[in-house]
Amino acid sequence: xxxxxxxxxxxxxxxxxxxxxxxxxxxxxxxxxxxxxxxxxxxxxxxxxxxxxxxxxxxxxxxxxxxxxxxxxxxxxxxxxxxxxxxxxxxxxxxxxxxxxxxxxxxxxxxxxxxxxxxxxxxxxxxxxxxxxxxxxxxxxxxxxxxxxxxxxxxxxxxxxxxxxxxxxxxxxxxxxxxxxxxxxxxxxxxxxxxxxxxxxxxxxxxxxxxxxxxxxxxxxxxxxxxxxxxxxxxxxxxxxxxxxx
Amino acid sequence: xxxxxxxxxxxxxxxxxxxxxxxxxxxxxxxxxxxxxxxxxxxxxxxxxxxxxxxxxxxxxxxxxxxxxxxxxxxxxxxxxxxxxxxxxxxxxxxxxxxxxxxxxxxxxxxxxxxxxxxxxxxxxxxxxxxxxxxxxxxxxxxx
Numbered sequence: 001x002x003x004x005x006x007x008x009x010x011x012x013x014x015x016x017x018x019x020x021x022x023x024x025x026x027x028x029x030x031x032x033x034x035x036x037x038x039x040x041x042x043x044x045x046x047x048x049x050x051x052x053x054x055x056x057x058x059x060x061x062x063x064x065x066x067x068x069x070x071x072x073x074x075x076x077x078x079x080x081x082x083x084x085x086x087x088x089x090x091x092x093x094x095x096x097x098x099x100x101x102x103x104x105x106x107x108x109x110x111x112x113x114x115x116x117x118x119x120x121x122x123x124x125x126x127x128x129x130x131x132x133x134x135x136x137x138x139x140x141x142x143x144x145x146x147x148x149x150x151x152x153x154x155x156x157x158x159x160x161x162x163x164x165x166x167x168x169x170x171x172x173x174x175x176x177x178x179x180x181x182x183x184x185x186x187x188x189x190x191x192x193x194x195x196x197x198x199x200x201x202x203x204x205x206x207x208x209x210x211x212x213x214x215x216x217x218x219x220x221x222x223x224x225x226x227x228x229x230x231x232x233x234x235x236x237x238x239x240x241x242x243x244x245x246x
Numbered sequence: 247x248x249x250x251x252x253x254x255x256x257x258x259x260x261x262x263x264x265x266x267x268x269x270x271x272x273x274x275x276x277x278x279x280x281x282x283x284x285x286x287x288x289x290x291x292x293x294x295x296x297x298x299x300x301x302x303x304x305x306x307x308x309x310x311x312x313x314x315x316x317x318x319x320x321x322x323x324x325x326x327x328x329x330x331x332x333x334x335x336x337x338x339x340x341x342x343x344x345x346x347x348x349x350x351x352x353x354x355x356x357x358x359x360x361x362x363x364x365x366x367x368x369x370x371x372x373x374x375x376x377x378x379x380x381x382x383x384x385x386x387x388x389x390x
Contacts, residue, residue: 041375045341050373075261079254115366116339122281163261167268178272180280180302182349187371196374 007151007226010084014219021216028209035202043199052110053195054202057188058210059103063131064169066096066214067162070138071169074162077154084222086153089162090142091221095214097135104128115182123175124183127168134165152225282349288360289328295354301330302349302368310344323348323360334362341367 036054043050073089076082107125108118119125141158154162176185187194195203272279282302283293293299303323310321318335321344332350342348347368352361 043373044376045346046369046373053373075257078257079250114339114341114369116342117366120281120366123279160260163257164264166261167264171268171272174272178276178279180282180284182281182366182368184369184371187373194372196372198375199373 007083007087011223011226014223018216018219018223021212021219025209025212025214025216028205029213030209032202032205032207032209035205040199040202046114049110049113050199052106054206056103056106056110057203058207059099059106060128061207062210062214063096063100063103063128064172065211066092066099067131067134067165068169070096071162071166074154074159078156078159078163081153083151083153086151086159087222087225088218089138089154089159090152090225091218093135093139093142094221095217097132097139099210099214100128100132100135104132117182120182122181122183123179124172124181127172127175130168131172134168138162138165152229284325285323285328285330286325288330288354293354295356298351298353300349300351301332301360301362302347303330305342305344305346305348307345323350330360331358332360332362334365336363336365338365339367341369343367346370 032054036051040051042048070089070092073085073092076085077089104125107128111120112118138158138161141161142154145155175181176183193200282300285301285303287293288301301323303325306322306324306329310319312319315335317337318333319338320331320333322329323332324330332352334350334352342365347370349366349368350360350362351364355361
């Protein structure tokens with residue numbers, strides 16, 4: 001684990017990995033979208049609107065998975081002070097927020113024809129909106145302080161914020177079980193899926209595809225932050241040298 | 247090494263504390279955060295006449311009656327343990343139907359009827375192709 005916490009070693013792996021994740025992810029998302037739109041039948045009750053699940057479900061999982069990994073990165077930063085964990089947390093926040101927003105938007109578009117409303121303050125929707133705001137808060141808290149902090153690490157406050165925000169993840173997951181909600185209960189659980197196999201398989205493609213895209217965005221953002229830090233360090237050194245020469 | 251362990255213990259202890267507080271708060275909210283009440287809760291007398299509330303339940307089979315004015319419907323909402331008659335004037339969502347879930351905004355009338363001023367359809371977690379369930383009347387068979 002320590003071996004990969006070194007930015008140089010990380011870059012040696014991340015550089016060739018990025019285009020692979022990006023291309024494979026795009027390919028899988030396109031294949032899943034094509035399959036979901038043309039190759040499977042509509043739902044017996046909802047008809048064609050059910051097809052939005054091939055985007056909505058991966059978005060929801062990635063929005064929640066994003067915060068889970070952000071919280072782990074915050075913990076690693078607090079305890080082990082790994083130089084890469086803070087950079088990873090910063091990199092995850094933006095695609096995490098993007099997918100959370102995508103989940104809320106697709107859910108709203110589906111809700112109007114299905115439920116008859118764009119938005120209701122039920123447990124699932126409210127807790128997901130809270131996740132969006134948590135991401136916004138984390139980005140506001142960490143944006144622009146990479147240069148001031150050693151190697152892009154998080155401030156202690158930001159790392160604690162990431163950990164405390166993780167409480168919302170099990171709440172989102174259980175919201176349809178604990179409370180009566182307009183949102184239906186979980187379709188896919190450890191015991192199996194109540195989405196019929198005939199409709200389920202394109203979800204595997206888009207889920208893997210969006211996850212790879214998420215990974216590619218994180219790697220690209222991490223590389224950018226590392227590069228920015230190196231430029232900032234070099235500029236500082238140059239400025240120091242000129243200072244001593246003058 | 248020692249400082250690292252100390253930080254780990256502190257972080258984990260804080261996390262457990264916050265998680266515990268979160269779970270306690272969530273379970274305390276169990277009733278308040280419910281999006282709707284169920285017929286059995288109304289049968290238990292948890293709803294006062296005239297109080298604004300939401301009622302959620304299944305539309306009982308064969309219970310939808312359209313009234314003469316063409317707009318008002320009456321049906322029975324049930325949760326398997328109790329049932330409440332509901333009256334609504336207006337347009338219902340496409341997915342509203344018998345033996346399927348619904349949520350209604352409204353209030354109890356003194357005669358025990360729930361008068362709704364808005365109805366939402368609730369979808370369940372099952373997704374399947376049309377040939378497996380019964381074919382809805384408004385949907386044509388998939389061509390593929």
